[in-house]
Amino acid sequence: MTPIKRTKSDHSLGLSTLQDISTLILQSHDLNETIRNIVDLVALRAHSDVCSLYLLENDQETLTLKATKGLEQSAIGTISMKIGEGLTGKVAAEKRILAFEEPQKHPDYQYFAESGEEQFHTFVGIPLFDHNHSIGVLVIQTLEPHTFSEEELATLSTIAFQVASIVVNARLLDAIDRYGQQETTAPATVAEVAGAELQQPNTFRGHAAYPGVVTGPANIIDQQFGFSDIFDECNIDPPAELKRLDEALRKTRIQTLYLEKRVAEQLTQEDAAIFHTHLMILEDRGFIDRLHELIEEQHSAPYALKKVISGYLEAFGKMEDPYLRERAADMEDIGRRLLANLVGKNTEGLQLHHSGILVAKRLLPSDMAILDHSMILGMVIESNEANSHSVIMAKALGIPAIIGVKGAVSKIKPDDNLILDANSGCIYQNPEQTIIDEYARLGQEGLKEKKRLSELRNIPPVTRNRQRIYLRANIGLVSDVSVAKKHGAEGVGLYRTEFPYMARSSFPDRQDQYLLYKKVVEDFAGTPVTIRTLDIGGDKALPYFTQPDEDNPFMGWRSVRVSLDNREIFQTQIEAILMAAYHGPIRLLFPMISNMDEIRTCKVIVNEAMENLRKEKIPFAEDIPLGAMIEVPAAVRLAPHLAKEVDFFALGTNDLIQYLLAADRSNPRVQKYYDPLHPAVLLSINGLVQATRENKVELCVCGEMATDPACLLALIGLGIHEFSLSAPYIPRLKNFINRVDTVAAEQLVQSLLLEADSSSIRKALDGAIRNLPVTDFSVVKPSIAN
Numbered sequence: 043m044t045p046i047k048r049t050k051s052d053h054s055l056g057l058s059t060l061q062d063i064s065t066l067i068l069q070s071h072d073l074n075e076t077i078r079n080i081v082d083l084v085a086l087r088a089h090s091d092v093c094s095l096y097l098l099e100n101d102q103e104t105l106t107l108k109a110t111k112g113l114e115q116s117a118i119g120t121i122s123m124k125i126g127e128g129l130t131g132k133v134a135a136e137k138r139i140l141a142f143e144e145p146q147k148h149p150d151y152q153y154f155a156e157s158g159e160e161q162f163h164t165f166v167g168i169p170l171f172d173h174n175h176s177i178g179v180l181v182i183q184t185l186e187p188h189t190f191s192e193e194e195l196a197t198l199s200t201i202a203f204q205v206a207s208i209v210v211n212a213r214l215l216d217a218i219d220r221y222g223q224q225e226t227t228a229p230a231t232v233a234e235v236a237g238a239e240l241q242q243p244n245t246f247r248g249h250a251a252y253p254g255v256v257t258g259p260a261n262i263i264d265q266q267f268g269f270s271d272i273f274d275e276c277n278i279d280p281p282a283e284l285k286r287l288d289e290a291l292r293k294t295r296i297q298t299l300y301l302e303k304r305v306a307e308q309l310t311q312e313d314a315a316i317f318h319t320h321l322m323i324l325e326d327r328g329f330i331d332r333l334h335e336l337i338e339e340q341h342s343a344p345y346a347l348k349k350v351i352s353g354y355l356e357a358f359g360k361m362e363d364p365y366l367r368e369r370a371a372d373m374e375d376i377g378r379r380l381l382a383n384l385v386g387k388n389t390e391g392l393q394l395h396h397s398g399i400l401v402a403k404r405l406l407p408s409d410m411a412i413l414d415h416s417m418i419l420g421m422v423i424e425s426n427e428a429n430s431h432s433v434i435m436a437k438a439l440g441i442p443a444i445i446g447v448k449g450a451v452s453k454i455k456p457d458d459n460l461i462l463d464a465n466s467g468c469i470y471q472n473p474e475q476t477i478i479d480e481y482a483r484l485g486q487e488g489l490k491e492k493k494r495l496s497e498l499r500n501i502p503p504v505t506r507n508r509q510r511i512y513l514r515a516n517i518g519l520v521s522d523v524s525v526a527k528k529h530g531a532e533g534v535g536l537y538r539t540e541f542p543y544m545a546r547s548s549f550p551d552r553q554d555q556y557l558l559y560k561k562v563v564e565d566f567a568g569t570p571v572t573i574r575t576l577d578i579g580g581d582k583a584l585p586y587f588t589q590p591d592e593d594n595p596f597m598g599w600r601s602v603r604v605s606l607d608n609r610e611i612f613q614t615q616i617e618a619i620l621m622a623a624y625h626g627p628i629r630l631l632f633p634m635i636s637n638m639d640e641i642r643t644c645k646v647i648v649n650e651a652m653e654n655l656r657k658e659k660i661p662f663a664e665d666i667p668l669g670a671m672i673e674v675p676a677a678v679r680l681a682p683h684l685a686k687e688v689d690f691f692a693l694g695t696n697d698l699i700q701y702l703l704a705a706d707r708s709n710p711r712v713q714k715y716y717d718p719l720h721p722a723v724l725l726s727i728n729g730l731v732q733a734t735r736e737n738k739v740e741l742c743v744c745g746e747m748a749t750d751p752a753c754l755l756a757l758i759g760l761g762i763h764e765f766s767l768s769a770p771y772i773p774r775l776k777n778f779i780n781r782v783d784t785v786a787a788e789q790l791v792q793s794l795l796l797e798a799d800s801s802s803i804r805k806a807l808d809g810a811i812r813n814l815p816v817t818d819f820s821v822v823k824p825s826i827a828n
């Protein structure tokens with residue numbers, strides 16, 4: 043784990059161990075050799091007498107010793123135990139790191155004579171996971187008593203993550219081996235996830251991934267994978283094919299580096315990170331060895347590649363985890379680029395000769411990197427992968443996009459005239475004149491509206507009776523910063539830091555985090571940025587961080603609870619935030635506070651972080667405002683007490699509503715119960731507002747609730763004047779706010795607090811909105827310094 047800075051000593055595990063492991067992966071020839079090297083390395087770096095690796099057998103019940111440094115080598119393959127048996131089995135059963143001094147005194151301790159096990163004084167077991175499924179345990183034992191620091195344990199868990207990835211990869215390759223025995227058909231190139239069917243002869247439907255309406259000629263990207271044209275050949279000259287492969291690999295690696303650089307320049311380093319992964323795959327020994335083997339078995343290099351890639355696609359496609367399933371796109375991308383270099387084709391097919399609406403089965407990250415973005419008016423994609431990197435890039439670039447459009451590539455012809463309505467998810471192919479006219483009219487109105495709204499960019503939101511309102515942005519990725527600024531956000535009310543963590547393969551270290559936060563605050567040049575500490579758990583997982591299997595993850599080990607149980611990680615993040623706050627106005631926010639102890643401990647850790655930075659003579663902000671998220675009903679009731687501990691509150695309506703109404707925020711089946719205008723919600727917020735007024739703390743609403751005008755009116759009527767939301771909503775809401783009178787809104791909402799059901803509340807708010815006067819923003823002059 044990289045955030046280890048403070049207590050790094052010769053004896054601690056650290057970054058170099060991780061780098062060595064990466065190098066080992068690249069240099070090892072098979073799984074056994076790799077894990078042997080890993081146990082040696084970890085034992086050396088951890089100064090432990092034993093490092094052993096146990097893997098779960100196919101029966102999913104038995105753990106078997108697969109590699110060890112320190113125990114008898116003859117024990118490999120013979121020592122095994124069931125999950126739950128002995129200390130190692132206990133680690134797998136409980137899915138968490140367990141560390142014991144004097145392990146033999148533990149009631150669960152089991153002695154295995156075959157191991158030549160001595161009287162070890164320390165035992166540390168780290169579970170290995172593949173996306174929450176146990177796959178094994180890494181065990182460290184020492185003869186001398188040694189207390190492993192939290193930071194060493196955290197490093198061990200990152201190492202365990204890497205070991206787990208290697209094992210998973212090797213198993214994938216095994217699967218590929220098996221598929222390779224059978225005759226492969228042409229690889230599946232398109233996600234078969236159902237999108238909407240073709241409805242009328244020239245109307246398509248799909249899911250809007252990024253809103254907007256555009257008209258233009260179709261630009262079909264029908265890059266067939268190319269492998270369907272590759273057949274096995276006779277009279278192969280393996281040495282010549284190997285040379286051809288090496289040359290293609292070399293070229294593809296250079297191109298990949300170029301793609302990474304280009305995307306980093308055009309978007310962000312995070313968006314470009316995917317190409318780094320591609321590069322690692324292109325250097326992966328297992329991948330290359332498999333290609334070599336097939337060539338040596340008298341197959342041409344392109345055919346060998348076809349077999350290896352289709353095996354990967356098949357294996358990935360069968361995975362239950364949608365994230366992993368979507369990673370098949372990365373394998374496909376790598377395979378296609380490598381094939382182009384093998385057969386001497388370039389990527390010319392992806393050059394756009396005129397601007398238009400892209401129509402593709404699937405756009406791969408490298409496609410997005412190669413294409414000239416200024417020529418992409420909109421995107422129609424057959425696959426339904428909302429989390430794919432290309433869709434993420436489209437959003438970052440503000441390109442209207444519809445995904446899940448089945449049959450688009452075969453039915454839409456080049457230069458067909460298309461209307462893409464990504465607000466409703468509709469695409470019209472060569473539409474009739476009436477539709478063209480209607481969209482032209484809507485387009486004109488839309489353009490005027492857009493122009494009018496963009497003129498509001500630098501005009502602060504004020505109500506009709508001159509009450510200043512603040513609209514800030516919720517951001518996650520760095521690419522959201524430009525979107526936020528484009529829409530006139532006054533700083534950031536909520537920076538969800540878990541998103542940059544999610545895009546990586548290990549925890550970013552303090553310096554990486556500092557640079558990221560510094561960039562964001564500098565980009566906002568003087569307007570405040572509220573940075574929330576890690577809020578993982580619930581529906582947000584980090585691939586390298588072990589989350590327990592919980593029946594009720596939203597009620598479980600999530601958010602600040604995870605941070606408080608991982609103090610090193612927590613303090614590292616806080617230090618990075620404090621350092622960045624030296625460069626601009628940052629506010630530090632703690633999520634999901636549910637009792638006083640939590641917020642007090644958070645403050646103790648802030649003080650410790652400051653103390654540490656002082657010791658290291660690193661400049662930081664001494665006077666950073668601290669805040670608590672109010673998103674658990676208990677926090678609403680505790681608000682008067684919490685107010686004495688912090689400078690501001692951030693009201694997280696997304697969670698507060700789900701906890702108040704016992705309705706999972708992401709479960710469509712209970713969507714009707716998830717009701718922001720439920721009287722209990724309004725009454726709770728009303729209580730919170732009173733508490734903030736009496737105790738003079740600031741309050742900003744940062745849930746999605748404020749994006750709905752009826753809810754926004756209710757919140758303004760409750761006396762709230764600061765909101766943080768998805769930035770594209772800001773211009774429209776500014777316009778709406780300008781029509782609202784806070785006195786009238788307050789009167790209305792006070793009467794609504796007596797209502798018992800939400801339908802009458804919504805009805806009254808909708809009625810009030812219909813009666814709002816249309817105002818002219820031009821009378822409002824002061825501008826936002828942004």
Ligand code: PEP
Pocket residue numbers: 536538577673693694695696697698744745746
């Ligand atoms: C919320 O809960 O309202 C909130 C803003 O946080 P998140 O959506 O990240 O849980």
Ligand code: MG
Pocket residue numbers: 673694696697
């Ligand atoms: Mg929340």
